[in-house]
Amino acid sequence: MSQMQNVERQLREMILGLEIGPGERLTERWIESRFGASRTPVRAALLRLETEGLIGRDGRGWTVAPINLAELGQIAVYREVVEVAAVRLTAALEDRSGVEVIAAMLDSCDADTPREEWHRVGMDFHIELARLSGNEFLLRAVRDAMTRLSRARWLEVRDEAALGRAWAEHHAILAAVRKGDADEAARLLSAHIAGSRDRLVTSLHEDRRGLRARGFAVVAA
Amino acid sequence: MSQMQNVERQLREMILGLEIGPGERLTERWIESRFGASRTPVRAALLRLETEGLIGRDGRGWTVAPINLAELGQIAVYREVVEVAAVRLTAALEDRSGVEVIAAMLDSCDADTPREEWHRVGMDFHIELARLSGNEFLLRAVRDAMTRLSRARWLEVRDEAALGRAWAEHHAILAAVRKGDADEAARLLSAHIAGSRDRLVTSLHEDRRGLRARGFAVVAA
DNA sequence: GATACCATTTTGGGATACCAAATCGGTATC
DNA sequence: GATACCGATTTGGTATCCCAAAATGGTATC
The missing domain is CATH 1.10.10.10 (Winged helix-like DNA-binding domain superfamily/Winged helix DNA-binding domain)
Known part of the structure; x- marks a missing residue:
C-alpha cells in the first residue's frame, strides 16, 4: 500500500x-x-x-x-433523511435477500463480543442497509454521517441495556424491510435515529465537563 | 489568493x-x-x-x-431526497423571509440575460433554497449534487420554453414555501426535479452520438 | 506584574530532484 | 499485417529544499 x-x-x-x-x-x-x-x-x-x-x-x-453538539444535531436530521429514503428504496426492491446478510452480521454479536466490535457493527448496520438501496450517493451520505458521528458515539456513556435495545431495533427494522413494508421500516428507523440522537446529545451534554477535563474541545449546541 | x-x-x-x-x-x-x-x-x-x-x-x-447517465439518475434520486427535506424544514420556519432574496435572484433574469447566467441562477436557486433550511449537511449535499450535474445540464439541449417553465416552477415552489405549505412545496419540488431529470437524461441519451463525436466519454445508463 | 518589542524558531505553501513503474515507439519476427 | 519484444520516455509517488509568514520566547520598559 x-x-x-x-x-x-x-x-x-x-x-x-x-x-x-x-x-x-x-x-x-x-x-x-x-x-x-x-x-x-x-x-x-x-x-x-x-x-x-x-x-x-x-x-x-x-x-x-472538536466535538460539536450543534453539528451532531444537524447530522441526525441529515442521516434520518437519507437513511429513511434508502430503506424505502430497499423495501420496494423485489430481491431483498441482502437483509439476511445484515441480520447475520447483527447475530455475530453476543454477550462475549467486545464493546469495540458492537460499536463497529452498529455503524456497519446503517451503512450496509444504505448500500442495499443501490444508490451510491445515499450510501456515501450515510457513510459520511457515520464517520462524523463515530467519535461522539464512542464517547457516549452507554449501558448494556442501550446496546441490547439498539440491537433489537435493528432487527425490527430488518424485519419490516424483509416484509417489504416501507412505511413501517421508515417509521422504525426514524424513531431509532431520533432516540439515538437524544441519548447521544444528552450523554455528551451531561458529560461535557469530563470531556473538557480530558482535553477535548467541545462546542455547545 | x-x-x-x-x-x-x-x-x-x-x-x-x-x-x-x-x-x-x-x-x-x-x-x-x-x-x-x-x-x-x-x-x-x-x-x-x-x-x-x-x-x-x-x-x-x-x-x-465521464458523463454517466446511470449516475445522473442516482443523483436525481439523491437530490430529490435532500432538497425535499430541506424545503420542508424551511417551510416550517417562522421566519421565511429568505425566500424573497431568492425570488429577487430569479427576477434578475430576463429575456436579455445570457444563457450562461440563466444556467448559473438555475443552480443557485436550488443551493440557496437548501441553505435556508439552516442544515449545513443538506446544503452541502445539494451543492455537491449540483456540481456533479453541472456539466450535464450545460450539454442538455434546452429550448427557451424549458427555461421559462423552470423559472415558473421555481417561483411556484417559492410561493408554497412563503405560504408555509410544506406539502405543496415538497410536491412541486419533487415534480420539478423529476421533470428536470427526465428531460436531461432523454436529451443526453438522444444526443449521445453527438457527444461522443465531440470526444466526450459517455457512460450509458 | 503587565506589556511592548525584537530575535529566533517553527510552520505551512511552494518548488524541485529523484525513482520505480507504466507507457510509448520502433523493430524484428512470424 | 499482426504481434511479440525491448529500449527510451513519461508519469505519478516521494523526499527534500527554500521561503515568507506566523508563532514563540526572552528582555527591556513602564
Missing part, C-alpha cells in the same frame, strides 16, 4: 480512536516523523481527512475537529 | 466549462505548465476535485469524470 493511503488510514484511526483528542493541533512535521513519511503523502492525507470532516483548518494550521 | 486555490478554481472552471472534455486524461505536468504552478499545488487541487467527483483515477493517472 502506498504511503499516502497508509498515513491517511493510520491518522484516521488515531483521530477516531481519540488517541489524538478533538481540538488538538496537528503539524505536518509531527505527522511526518510520527509515521515515517515525507510531507507530500502527509499533506495528501490531511486534505482527504479535511473533506471527511475529521480535521479542519485553524488559520494556517490544522486542528482535529 | 494561494496558488493551490487558484489552480483548483481554474481547473474546475475548465472542466465544468467543458474546455477539458469528459473522459479526457490529465497529467500533473500538463496542469503544472498550463497554470504556471508547481506540482505541489497541482496535486492539492487534484485531490480536492477528486472528492467533488469532477475527476477520478484511471489506474495510476487522472481522468476527467
Whole structure:
C-alpha cells in the first residue's frame, strides 16, 4: 500500500480512536516523523481527512475537529433523511435477500463480543442497509454521517441495556424491510435515529465537563 | 489568493466549462505548465476535485469524470431526497423571509440575460433554497449534487420554453414555501426535479452520438 | 506584574530532484 | 499485417529544499 493511503488510514484511526483528542493541533512535521513519511503523502492525507470532516483548518494550521453538539444535531436530521429514503428504496426492491446478510452480521454479536466490535457493527448496520438501496450517493451520505458521528458515539456513556435495545431495533427494522413494508421500516428507523440522537446529545451534554477535563474541545449546541 | 486555490478554481472552471472534455486524461505536468504552478499545488487541487467527483483515477493517472447517465439518475434520486427535506424544514420556519432574496435572484433574469447566467441562477436557486433550511449537511449535499450535474445540464439541449417553465416552477415552489405549505412545496419540488431529470437524461441519451463525436466519454445508463 | 518589542524558531505553501513503474515507439519476427 | 519484444520516455509517488509568514520566547520598559 502506498504511503499516502497508509498515513491517511493510520491518522484516521488515531483521530477516531481519540488517541489524538478533538481540538488538538496537528503539524505536518509531527505527522511526518510520527509515521515515517515525507510531507507530500502527509499533506495528501490531511486534505482527504479535511473533506471527511475529521480535521479542519485553524488559520494556517490544522486542528482535529472538536466535538460539536450543534453539528451532531444537524447530522441526525441529515442521516434520518437519507437513511429513511434508502430503506424505502430497499423495501420496494423485489430481491431483498441482502437483509439476511445484515441480520447475520447483527447475530455475530453476543454477550462475549467486545464493546469495540458492537460499536463497529452498529455503524456497519446503517451503512450496509444504505448500500442495499443501490444508490451510491445515499450510501456515501450515510457513510459520511457515520464517520462524523463515530467519535461522539464512542464517547457516549452507554449501558448494556442501550446496546441490547439498539440491537433489537435493528432487527425490527430488518424485519419490516424483509416484509417489504416501507412505511413501517421508515417509521422504525426514524424513531431509532431520533432516540439515538437524544441519548447521544444528552450523554455528551451531561458529560461535557469530563470531556473538557480530558482535553477535548467541545462546542455547545 | 494561494496558488493551490487558484489552480483548483481554474481547473474546475475548465472542466465544468467543458474546455477539458469528459473522459479526457490529465497529467500533473500538463496542469503544472498550463497554470504556471508547481506540482505541489497541482496535486492539492487534484485531490480536492477528486472528492467533488469532477475527476477520478484511471489506474495510476487522472481522468476527467465521464458523463454517466446511470449516475445522473442516482443523483436525481439523491437530490430529490435532500432538497425535499430541506424545503420542508424551511417551510416550517417562522421566519421565511429568505425566500424573497431568492425570488429577487430569479427576477434578475430576463429575456436579455445570457444563457450562461440563466444556467448559473438555475443552480443557485436550488443551493440557496437548501441553505435556508439552516442544515449545513443538506446544503452541502445539494451543492455537491449540483456540481456533479453541472456539466450535464450545460450539454442538455434546452429550448427557451424549458427555461421559462423552470423559472415558473421555481417561483411556484417559492410561493408554497412563503405560504408555509410544506406539502405543496415538497410536491412541486419533487415534480420539478423529476421533470428536470427526465428531460436531461432523454436529451443526453438522444444526443449521445453527438457527444461522443465531440470526444466526450459517455457512460450509458 | 503587565506589556511592548525584537530575535529566533517553527510552520505551512511552494518548488524541485529523484525513482520505480507504466507507457510509448520502433523493430524484428512470424 | 499482426504481434511479440525491448529500449527510451513519461508519469505519478516521494523526499527534500527554500521561503515568507506566523508563532514563540526572552528582555527591556513602564
